[in-house]
Amino acid sequence: xxxxxxxxxxxxxxxxxxxxxxxxxxxxxxxxxxxxxxxxxxxxxxxxxxxxxxxxxxxxxxxxxxxxxxxxxxxxxxxxxxxxxxxxxxxxxxxxxxxxxxxxxxxxxxxxxxxxxxxxxxxxxxxxxxxxxxxxxxxxxxxxxxxxxxxxxxxxxxxxxxxxxxxxxxxxxxxxxxxxxxxxxxxxxxxxxxxxxxxxxxxxxxxxxxxxxxxxxxxxxxxxxxxxxxxxxxxxxxxxxxxxxxxxxxxxxxxxxxxxxxxxxxxxxxxxxxxxxxxxxxxxxxxxxxxxxxxxxxxxxxxxxxxxxxxxxxxxxxxxxxxxxxxxxxxxxxxxxxxxxxxxxxxxxxxxxxxxxxxxxxxxxxxxxxxxxxxxxxxxxxxxxxxxxxxxxxxxxxxxxxxxxxxxxxxxxxxxxx
Amino acid sequence: xxxxxxxxxxxxxxxxxxxxxxxxxxxxxxxxxxxxxxxxxxxxxxxxxxxxxxxxxxxxxxxxxxxxxxxxxxxxxxxxxxxxxxxxxxxxxxxxxxxxxxxxxxxxxxxxxxxxxxxxxxxxxxxxxxxxxxxxxxxxxxxxxxxxxxxxxxxxxxxxxxxxxxxxxxxxxxxxxxxxxxxxxxxxxxxxxxxxxxxxxxxxxxxxxxxxxxxxxxxxxxxxxxxxxxxxxxxxxxxxxxxxxxxxxxxxxxxxxxxxxxxxxxxxxxxxxxxxxxxxxxxxxxxxxxxxxxxxxxxxxxxxxxxxxxxxxxxxxxxxxxxxxxxxxxxxxxxxxxxxxxxxxxxxxxxxxxxxxxxxxxxxxxxxxxxxxxxxxxxxxxxxxxxxxxxxxxxxxxxxxxxxxxxxxxxxxxxxxxxxxxxxxxxxxxxxxxxxxxxxxxxxxxxxxxxxxxxxxxxxxxxxxxxxxxxxxxxx
Numbered sequence: 001x002x003x004x005x006x007x008x009x010x011x012x013x014x015x016x017x018x019x020x021x022x023x024x025x026x027x028x029x030x031x032x033x034x035x036x037x038x039x040x041x042x043x044x045x046x047x048x049x050x051x052x053x054x055x056x057x058x059x060x061x062x063x064x065x066x067x068x069x070x071x072x073x074x075x076x077x078x079x080x081x082x083x084x085x086x087x088x089x090x091x092x093x094x095x096x097x098x099x100x101x102x103x104x105x106x107x108x109x110x111x112x113x114x115x116x117x118x119x120x121x122x123x124x125x126x127x128x129x130x131x132x133x134x135x136x137x138x139x140x141x142x143x144x145x146x147x148x149x150x151x152x153x154x155x156x157x158x159x160x161x162x163x164x165x166x167x168x169x170x171x172x173x174x175x176x177x178x179x180x181x182x183x184x185x186x187x188x189x190x191x192x193x194x195x196x197x198x199x200x201x202x203x204x205x206x207x208x209x210x211x212x213x214x215x216x217x218x219x220x221x222x223x224x225x226x227x228x229x230x231x232x233x234x235x236x237x238x239x240x241x242x243x244x245x246x247x248x249x250x251x252x253x254x255x256x257x258x259x260x261x262x263x264x265x266x267x268x269x270x271x272x273x274x275x276x277x278x279x280x281x282x283x284x285x286x287x288x289x290x291x292x293x294x295x296x297x298x299x300x301x302x303x304x305x306x307x308x309x310x311x312x313x314x315x316x317x318x319x320x321x322x323x324x325x326x327x328x329x330x331x332x333x334x335x336x337x338x339x340x341x342x343x344x345x346x347x348x349x350x351x352x353x354x355x356x357x358x359x360x361x362x363x364x365x366x367x368x369x370x371x372x373x374x375x376x377x378x379x380x381x382x383x384x385x386x387x388x389x390x391x392x393x394x395x396x397x398x399x400x401x402x403x404x405x406x407x408x409x410x411x412x413x414x415x416x417x418x
Numbered sequence: 419x420x421x422x423x424x425x426x427x428x429x430x431x432x433x434x435x436x437x438x439x440x441x442x443x444x445x446x447x448x449x450x451x452x453x454x455x456x457x458x459x460x461x462x463x464x465x466x467x468x469x470x471x472x473x474x475x476x477x478x479x480x481x482x483x484x485x486x487x488x489x490x491x492x493x494x495x496x497x498x499x500x501x502x503x504x505x506x507x508x509x510x511x512x513x514x515x516x517x518x519x520x521x522x523x524x525x526x527x528x529x530x531x532x533x534x535x536x537x538x539x540x541x542x543x544x545x546x547x548x549x550x551x552x553x554x555x556x557x558x559x560x561x562x563x564x565x566x567x568x569x570x571x572x573x574x575x576x577x578x579x580x581x582x583x584x585x586x587x588x589x590x591x592x593x594x595x596x597x598x599x600x601x602x603x604x605x606x607x608x609x610x611x612x613x614x615x616x617x618x619x620x621x622x623x624x625x626x627x628x629x630x631x632x633x634x635x636x637x638x639x640x641x642x643x644x645x646x647x648x649x650x651x652x653x654x655x656x657x658x659x660x661x662x663x664x665x666x667x668x669x670x671x672x673x674x675x676x677x678x679x680x681x682x683x684x685x686x687x688x689x690x691x692x693x694x695x696x697x698x699x700x701x702x703x704x705x706x707x708x709x710x711x712x713x714x715x716x717x718x719x720x721x722x723x724x725x726x727x728x729x730x731x732x733x734x735x736x737x738x739x740x741x742x743x744x745x746x747x748x749x750x751x752x753x754x755x756x757x758x759x760x761x762x763x764x765x766x767x768x769x770x771x772x773x774x775x776x777x778x779x780x781x782x783x784x785x786x787x788x789x790x791x792x793x794x795x796x797x798x799x800x801x802x803x804x805x806x807x808x809x810x811x812x813x814x815x816x817x818x819x820x821x822x823x824x825x826x827x828x829x830x831x832x833x834x835x836x837x838x839x840x841x842x843x844x845x846x847x848x849x850x851x852x853x854x855x856x857x858x859x860x861x862x863x864x865x866x867x868x869x870x871x872x873x874x875x876x877x878x879x880x881x882x883x884x885x886x887x888x889x890x891x892x893x894x
Contacts, residue, residue, distance in 0.1 A: 036819065086816035099824075101811035104804035123856035125722030128645065130698045133724065135886035139858045150862055152876060152889035177893050216698065222885030238698070249890070262820075265650070 001082065004109040006030040006322045008096050010087050010263065011116035013042020015295025017070035018308040019114045022315030024077045028322045031079050032108065034098055036086040040074065041067035042118055043141070044304065046148045049169055051196070055305035066304060090267040092288050112290045112318040115264055115278065116311065119296040121166070122256040124218075129161075131218035134225075140166040140254040144173065153177055155250025159227050160184045161215045163191035163198070165302070167254025172201035174252075181207050182246045185229050187214040187236050190365050192256075192391040194302060214238065215251065224249050257300045267291070274342040275299045281329070282345045282356045283317035284310065289326075292318045299344050299359065302393050306359075327351055332406055337372075337413030339363050341390070350404050358396045360412055362388045368417045373398060375406045388414060420444045420583070421777055423602060423612040425590055425626055427454030427836075429566060429758055430750050431618035432573035433492075433765035439580035440787075441769075441779040446582060447574065448602065448610060450589035450622065452883035453843045454836050455570040457620045459758070460846060461644070461694065461726025463684065464675055465658055466562035467756040468505055470525025470533065471668065477736040479528040481760035481767070486530075486560055488762040493564050496572035497789045497797075499676040505561025505658045506541065508711065509553045514662035518556040521663075525558065532559035545655055547712045561658055565676045566758050567846045571836065572789055578835035580785050585610065590619075593629040595744055614776050616748045616768065621692055621729040623737075623751035630744040635751050636732040639692060642684025643700035645708075645723045648854045651716040652678035659711055668755070670707035672715070677849065682708045682715070684726065694725040721854050730754040738768060748772050795827050817867070818860040820853025828864060832871040839872070840880040841865060841888065861888070 006028045009016045012035030020031050039045065044052070047063030054060055057069070074081065085100040094110040121139040136155055138146075144166065146154045156179045160167045163186040171181045184202060189211050191198055202209050210229065216238050217228040231242035259277040270279045270287045277298040278286040284294050294314035295307040320326075329349040336342055343360040358373070366388045373381040373396055380402045388394060396412065403410070424435045427449035438445045447454070466489050472478035493500035509515045518535055525533050534557045541548055541555045578584055585608070592603040593615070600615045617626040624637030647654070658673035675681050685700045701723055708715050731737055731752020741747035750768060753760070773779065795803060795813060806826070807814040813826030831838045831847035838844045841851065844864050851857030851864065865879040865888055880886045 036816065084815060086819060086822070088822060099807075099814055099816060101807065101814035104807040104814055105800045120855045121858050123721065123854075123858055125646075125856045126720050128696070128698075128701050128720060128723050130696050130701065132695050135881035135888050139855075142858045142861060145862055146889055147893045150866075150876070150889075151893050153891045153893045154889050156890055217695075222880075222882065223887070262650070 001080070001103065003107065005032040006110070007032070007112045007114060007318050008094075008108055008110035009033045009114040009116055010090070010096070011035065011042065011118055011297070012040040012081060012083070013116065013118050013295065014044055014067065014070065014304050014307045015118065015297065015311040016114065016116035017067070017074055018311035019116055019294055019315035019318065020079050021070065021073045021077065022312035023114070023319040024079060026316045026319035028319040033074070033079060033081045034085050034087055034096070035081065035083045038084050040071050040081060040083065046141070046145050048148050049173070052304050055303060056308060070308070087263060090263045092267050094290060111322045112292065114314055114318050115286070115291065115293040115297050116295050117260045117263065117297045119257040119259045119300055121253070122258055124253050127255060129215055129218060132220055134218070134220040134223050136220065136224035136250045137218060138250070138252055140164070140170040140252045143170055143252050147173060147177060153179065155179060157248040158182065158250045158252060159215070159229070159246050159248045160252045160254060162186060162254035162256070163193050163209060164254040164256060165193045165197050167252060168193045168197040168201040170252055170254070171207050172205060175205050175207065179250070181205070182248060183208050183210055183229065185210045185213040185215060187212070187232055190389060190391070194391060216243065218251060224251055227251055257296065259297045259300065261297060264293070264297070272342065272346055274336065275344065279346045280344065281347045281349050282352060283349075284314035284345070285317055285321070290321050299342070302391070306393065333409040334358065335409050335411040337411040339366060339414040340412050343412050348403050348410065350406065353400060355400050356398045356403060358398060358412065360394050360396070362390050362394065362414050365389045366414060366416050370415050370417060371396060372413045372415070373410055374413070375410050376408055380406070380410065419599065420446045420610065420612040422614045422616060422773065423448060423600065423610060424616045424618055425602070426617070426619035426622070427570070427574060427584070428457055428459035428618060428620045429570040429573070429761045430620075430753050430764060432570045432577070433761040434616055434618055434750065434768055435582050436573045436577040436580070437765040437769040438773070439577045439582050440782055440785045442782045443777060443779070444581070445577070446610060446612070447584045448588040448590055448604070449584065449586045452586050452839060454574050454584065454586070455567045455846060457692070458726050458728045459570045459620070460567040461724055462566050462728065462755070462758060463671060463673065463681060464563055464566045464758070465505070465671070465673065466500065466564050467759045468525065468533070468558035468561045469528050469530045469756070470521045470556070470558060471663065472528065472756065474524060474527045477738060478756060478760070481736065481763045482756040483529045484763035485756070485760040486562075489562065489564060489759060492762040493569060495787045495789070496569065496576060497794050498565055498568040498572050500562055500564045501674070501676050502560070502562045503657050503674055505558040505660060506545065507556040507558070507660045507662055508541065508548065509555060509662050510551050511553070515553055517662045518554065521556055530558065530560065533557065534559070545657060545659065547654060547714070548659070549711055549713060551710070563658065563674060563676045564758070569758070569761070571847055575835040576787065576789055580782070584836050590626060590629070593626070595746070600746065614746045614748070614773060616750065616773075618750045620753070621727060623729065623749065627741070627749055627751060630741045630747050632741050632743055632749070634742070635737055635749060637729050637752050638732065639689045639727040640730055640754075641687045641689045641693070641725055641727050643696050643704060643723065643725045644681060644683030645701060645704055645717075646721055647680035647682070647716060648719040648721050649678045650854070651680050651719040654680050654716055655712065661707070661711065670704055670711070672708055672711050689727065692727045694727060696723045696725050700725075722856060728754050736760070736764070738764060738772070740772060746776055795824055796822065817863045818848070818850035818853065820855050821849040823848050823850040825867065828867050829871060832868060840868065840882055840886070842882045844868065
């Protein structure tokens with residue numbers, strides 16, 4: 001270990017791995033990956049189900065298999081890795097302070113930093129769910145860790161709140177482990193999970209999905225003994241008189257993922273209140289020069305394939321930055337228009353080369369809609385789509401020439417056709 | 419047989435136990451739960467009150483003001499973070515403004531210093547997020563904040579380091595006195611004996627008093643629901659903000675905590691039992707009141723909610739007295755707010771004034787009041803941290819990423835006084851699992867450390883004692 005590197009990558013999950021490989025191949029070999037767990041791969045290590053890599057490799061891999069492809073590439077390039085190393089702080093001038101058993105508390109100076117810390121699950125506490133606080137209440141990912149990594153069954157009789165992908169995957173996983181999953185409750189009128197997961201994880205096992213329902217009370221002193229589930233109105237408030245009771249010993253929460261941006265924040269890097277990730281340009285550079293962000297720490301992705309793609313972009317951009325390919329930017333904003341909850345990137349450099357793939361999510365479910373990118377009254381691009389749901393990220397490819405010619409901010413809108 | 423038995427491992431029992439170990443006597447603590455600090459001492463506002471609130475001449479007033487003065491040194495000795503952030507009693511009506519004058523005068527009578535009535539503008543300068551409807555405030559500069567469970571556990575741990583014994587799962591159901599010796603019997607039949615018994619049983623202090631026939635000591639409970647916000651929003655307010663008290667009590671407060679979270683609450687509802695469920699209505703009420711106090715509270719950063727049940731006596735003052743029926747039984751009963759603030763002063767009084775009447779107290783020259791620095795890894799300098807990591811590399815491994823708690827700290831909490839036996843006990847001692855992910859990431863690791871240190875199978879690790887095992891078996 002040295003005390004200075006060209007690029008320091010914080011996080012050795014799918015984002016950090018792809019960024020490291022891409023940066024290396026773009027000509028910067030002096031790279032350090034810092035990973036807090038005892039091995040590379042991040043959350044993929046506990047995702048033993050398949051379905052990873054369909055887009056990228058045209059085959060269905062398990063999480064560990066998908067990670068192994070990248071870990072092998074990192075090893076081939078002999079990129080330096082420190083595992084069991086937690087980054088404690090980051091400064092704007094790219095000094096990284098970390099801790100491990102070997103070096104204690106130490107600092108590393110980087111020319112460029114790639115933020116690839118991933119995300120965490122929103123907990124029961126964040127929702128103010130009423131009732132007691134017994135054992136048996138887990139976030140879905142924690143339960144997944146117990147089952148797949150530690151080899152233990154967290155419970156036998158389960159109700160799941162939230163129909164995010166991890167919740168759906170765990171409904172199937174717990175069923176395969178012999179547990180009874182009574183219900184998956186979703187407060188929204190739609191699931192935020194992938195359609196294929198609803199089919200393969202719930203429908204195939206006859207697990208009921210209660211849309212517009214939430215858990216209004218958790219019962220049990222030492223261990224969960226049951227939950228009360230209520231229907232909600234259009235304002236997502238529980239409706240009195242609709243209570244259903246389920247006896248269960250376990251409640252799993254799959255109620256959203258939050259990018260882990262405490263380090264980003266400590267460095268004074270601007271975050272978007274919509275994504276809770278950094279504000280970035282199309283090359284995934286944050287508003288602090290030489291600090292890049294990619295993967296779930298930037299925006300919560302649906303598929304790891306997209307994480308890899310985005311992280312390669314960030315890795316190449318970090319390498320270019322180190323190699324001195326910098327110019328003054330000419331910046332415009334990307335504006336969230338009608339029915340659009342967020343767009344990545346939030347900022348476009350008009351001078352940057354290359355077409356730009358915009359990633360965005362809708363605020364609800366829309367049918368027969370038109371997606372439009374416009375600058376003032378000028379329509380830059382328009383595309384029709386039969387159905388758009390918040391659970392599936394949409395993309396829009398903007399030609400470089402159109403960005404360069406834009407006379408102001410670009411707005412993305414989504415409108416249903418009459 | 420002990421010289422003194424303390425019943426109840428809360429902040430009062432802890433302070434009394436530690437005070438007793440300053441003398442050459444044998445002491446023990448009996449706690450009905452599986453760990454100390456399981457009642458109101460772990461679920462309250464953590465405020466070190468200035469002392470303007472309690473009625474003139476009351477025990478509350480006396481011990482509050484004395485305890486407030488003792489708290490900085492008491493907390494420092496025990497290595498617990500205390501912050502002198504100051505309290506603001508905020509007025510929202512002309513009547514409230516008049517009440518502030520009454521409070522200030524009362525505070526002066528009680529011996530509180532450094533109080534000032536400040537204008538709307540001065541209030542806004544101190545707290546930029548205060549509601550536009552606020553008209554002014556009483557600024558009590560001696561008000562502070564402290565971690566209540568940290569303080570309780572550290573006092574008991576320090577007492578144990580100085581020779582005190584602790585028996586948990588010991589719910590006293592019978593008390594007999596014969597030939598000058600008390601015999602206390604637990605629900606499971608175990609007994610302990612002592613010459614003197616001090617009742618610090620919190621919500622249960624009325625029951626203990628009843629065992630001696632002191633039926634004039636009636637202790638009831640008052641539920642309070644709280645919401646806790648992430649440290650990310652920890653600077654949203656810096657003072658402790660109170661509504662101007664009415665007949666109904668002090669009401670909801672908005673405060674920073676000593677660990678830099680934001681705490682909102684509590685509600686107030688009289689109850690018969692110690693049920694600590696939260697309710698949708700209770701939490702909604704907290705939010706409604708908080709919105710009246712401050713603009714745009716960052717509720718999106720909520721990380722948990724909880725309920726505490728505070729004991730109060732029907733006398734509405736502290737009860738610090740010897741039993742009317744059984745000599746040698748001393749009551750510290752009905753210790754409600756400002757009990758946390760008063761704890762060190764109460765302990766000193768009980769030992770020096772009440773215990774001393776029965777036992778000849780000789781100073782214990784070996785008493786070590788300071789806890790070791792390794793307990794507070796995060797407060798060490800980088801050089802000190804690295805020296806510790808070289809000695810014990812487990813201090814270089816972060817287990818709880820949200821609160822940055824190391825394996826070394828967790829192992830220490832499991833091994834040292836009072837030993838943490840389960841996941842919640844580790845949390846109260848180290849903060850592992852108390853952060854924004856609420857243990858989502860670290861719980862499996864903490865559970866493994868408990869299993870390893872205690873030499874038990876993983877399946878026997880509990881969240882909070884028997885019946886709360888975190889897994890139900892192995893996966894296929």
